[in-house]
Amino acid sequence: MRVGLGYDIHRLIGGKSFRLGGILIPCDKGPVGHSDGDCLYHAVTEALLGAAGLGDIGHYFPDTDARWKGADSAVFIRETVALLQKRGFQIGNIDANLLLESPRLSPHLEKMRGNLSELLAIPIERINLKARRGEGVDAVGKGDAVVCQVIALLTEK
Numbered sequence: 478m479r480v481g482l483g484y485d486i487h488r489l490i491g492g493k494s495f496r497l498g499g500i501l502i503p504c505d506k507g508p509v510g511h512s513d514g515d516c517l518y519h520a521v522t523e524a525l526l527g528a529a530g531l532g533d534i535g536h537y538f539p540d541t542d543a544r545w546k547g548a549d550s551a552v553f554i555r556e557t558v559a560l561l562q563k564r565g566f567q568i569g570n571i572d573a574n575l576l577l578e579s580p581r582l583s584p585h586l587e588k589m590r591g592n593l594s595e596l597l598a599i600p601i602e603r604i605n606l607k608a609r610r611g612e613g614v615d616a617v618g619k620g621d622a623v624v625c626q627v628i629a630l631l632t633e634k
């Protein structure tokens with residue numbers, strides 16, 4: 478068994494649409510990013526690459542590459558899952574913290590789990606998402622950032 482830790486942070490500014498876990502969520506701010514800025518998908522990708530010992534998201538999907546400009550971040554997960562399959566890894570489970578001050582994410586968590594279940598090709602029961610607020614402190618608490626922390630377990634065939 479192998480574990481990997483994923484982390485991502487995106488600055489939030491006005492006039493941008495907000496996507497998280499593949500869902501467009503009504504919000505007065507959105508993430509600054511080269512791709513669609515989906516913080517959860519980026520952190521999941523990092524956790525999977527980490528568990529497999531394959532480096533990080535910037536190595537495979539650099540933000541200097543025009544191919545990823547405005548990209549649907551689901552592609553990063555799909556390509557990473559294909560890499561893992563090629564190397565004989567299976568995904569055990571995913572657990573994540575989603576840190577955002579507003580809006581509340583709880584109404585969207587089931588849909589996000591469904592999206593991840595499909596992308597990772599694992600049962601939804603193996604995906605756990607926890608939404609937290611920043612209690613008015615730090616960049617999350619002040620509404621200036623979204624942060625996602627993800628841990629992934631892989632098994633080797």
Ligand code: MG
Pocket residue numbers: 485486487510514515516519
């Ligand atoms: Mg990112």
